[in-house]
Amino acid sequence: MTESVELVFGYPSQVTSETPHNHCLETVLKCIDEAKHSISIWVYMFNSFKIRNALLDAMQRNVLVQVLSFDTKDKYCRAILDYLLTNEIEVRRARADDQDSGQSHIKMMIIDENQILVTGSFNFTHAASAKNDEMVIVVRQNTTVVNKALAHFQCKWNKSTRVRKLPKKKKSGKSSKKKSDSNKSIRKKSSTS
16 A cells, blocks of 8 residues: 545535445445554544444454544434444543543544544534535555544543443433423322312
């Protein structure tokens, strides 16, 4: 493998039956498939079942997979992260008390420690591959660039909290209030009967 930089654009509006592919998603999946030793991912949101399946395939090939993701509110994101945890893929979240961090907009995947960096605007989501205009940059064999990204990932990874199980999603106050109100009305009816 020689040093290279590849720019890939994905325009879902241009996906037709004649060209049924999103090039960003295809590129990410191809890079995951190339992994031999490790995959380190840092994305805000992750709800792509295709990428999840590719990571599970990589794990079956004895590739170490690490996922640093921030959003656990989206139900599909929660399902993906739960599935990764169930399949013993290490998932971490940034700590809320990390004073060195703002809102994360980083999207990157580092493959085989310093061999491949995948970055750009592409979140690992269905919307990114089906609805959004996106860009992926693949840097191969440029150890200076990939090592800088890896150092940044490892710093954030070390400050993050390992997720062993996702916390139960909080119920909204409205539904519990409605339930409480209906219980009151049931009690009123039974006391007047």
